[in-house]
Amino acid sequence: MGSHYRTGMITCANCDTPQFLQITQSRVYFEDGEMINEISETYECTLCGSTGQYAYDDDRDEETVTGDVTLTKERPKFA
Numbered sequence: 647m648g649s650h651y652r653t654g655m656i657t658c659a660n661c662d663t664p665q666f667l668q669i670t671q672s673r674v675y676f677e678d679g680e681m682i683n684e685i686s687e688t689y690e691c692t693l694c695g696s697t698g699q700y701a702y703d704d705d706r707d708e709e710t711v712t713g714d715v716t717l718t719k720e721r722p723k724f725a
Protein backbone atom coordinates (compact mmCIF):
# COMPACT_ATOMS: atom_id res chain seq x y z
CA MET A 647 0.00 0.00 0.00
CA GLY A 648 0.94 3.64 -0.04
CA SER A 649 1.43 3.85 -3.77
CA HIS A 650 1.68 7.24 -5.34
CA TYR A 651 1.15 6.29 -8.91
CA ARG A 652 -2.36 7.67 -9.08
CA THR A 653 -2.60 11.30 -10.01
CA GLY A 654 -6.35 11.53 -10.20
CA MET A 655 -9.44 10.38 -8.41
CA ILE A 656 -11.63 7.50 -9.49
CA THR A 657 -15.28 8.41 -9.31
CA CYS A 658 -18.51 6.62 -10.17
CA ALA A 659 -19.80 8.00 -13.46
CA ASN A 660 -23.34 7.50 -12.25
CA CYS A 661 -23.13 9.01 -8.79
CA ASP A 662 -20.34 11.46 -9.59
CA THR A 663 -18.60 10.60 -6.34
CA PRO A 664 -15.84 8.22 -5.25
CA GLN A 665 -17.52 7.71 -1.90
CA PHE A 666 -19.14 4.38 -2.64
CA LEU A 667 -16.50 2.82 -4.84
CA GLN A 668 -14.69 -0.22 -3.61
CA ILE A 669 -11.96 -2.25 -5.24
CA THR A 670 -13.19 -5.73 -6.00
CA GLN A 671 -10.07 -6.89 -7.80
CA SER A 672 -6.54 -5.59 -7.89
CA ARG A 673 -3.61 -6.82 -9.89
CA VAL A 674 -0.11 -5.49 -10.06
CA TYR A 675 2.37 -6.52 -12.69
CA PHE A 676 6.02 -6.25 -11.88
CA GLU A 677 8.95 -5.75 -14.14
CA ASP A 678 12.19 -7.52 -13.19
CA GLY A 679 10.46 -8.55 -9.99
CA GLU A 680 10.83 -5.11 -8.53
CA MET A 681 9.45 -2.16 -10.41
CA ILE A 682 5.73 -1.84 -10.83
CA ASN A 683 5.01 -2.09 -14.51
CA GLU A 684 1.26 -2.13 -14.68
CA ILE A 685 -1.67 -1.90 -12.33
CA SER A 686 -5.19 -3.08 -12.94
CA GLU A 687 -8.05 -2.46 -10.55
CA THR A 688 -11.71 -3.31 -10.79
CA TYR A 689 -14.14 -1.04 -9.02
CA GLU A 690 -17.70 -1.48 -7.96
CA CYS A 691 -20.02 1.22 -6.69
CA THR A 692 -21.89 -0.08 -3.68
CA LEU A 693 -24.57 2.56 -4.14
CA CYS A 694 -25.69 2.02 -7.73
CA GLY A 695 -23.91 -1.21 -8.65
CA SER A 696 -21.86 0.24 -11.48
CA THR A 697 -18.54 -1.39 -12.26
CA GLY A 698 -15.47 -0.11 -13.98
CA GLN A 699 -11.78 -0.68 -14.40
CA TYR A 700 -8.76 1.43 -13.79
CA ALA A 701 -5.40 0.65 -15.33
CA TYR A 702 -2.02 2.23 -15.02
CA ASP A 703 0.78 1.62 -17.48
CA ASP A 704 4.15 2.63 -16.14
CA ASP A 705 5.91 2.36 -19.49
CA ARG A 706 3.75 5.03 -20.99
CA ASP A 707 2.94 6.69 -17.68
CA GLU A 708 -0.65 6.46 -18.74
CA GLU A 709 -3.85 5.99 -16.77
CA THR A 710 -6.97 4.64 -18.39
CA VAL A 711 -10.44 3.90 -17.12
CA THR A 712 -13.20 1.84 -18.71
CA GLY A 713 -16.76 1.12 -17.74
CA ASP A 714 -18.85 3.23 -15.39
CA VAL A 715 -16.02 5.04 -13.68
CA THR A 716 -14.26 8.24 -14.56
CA LEU A 717 -10.83 9.52 -13.75
CA THR A 718 -10.72 13.13 -12.72
CA LYS A 719 -7.74 15.30 -12.01
CA GLU A 720 -9.84 17.63 -9.98
CA ARG A 721 -10.84 17.48 -6.39
CA PRO A 722 -13.89 15.29 -5.85
CA LYS A 723 -17.24 16.85 -5.27
CA PHE A 724 -18.47 15.69 -1.93
CA ALA A 725 -22.01 16.48 -1.00
Ligand SMILES: [Zn+2]
Nearest residue numbers: 658661691694
Ligand atom coordinates in the same frame (compact mmCIF):
# COMPACT_ATOMS: atom_id res chain seq x y z
ZN1 LIG B 1 -22.55 4.79 -8.31
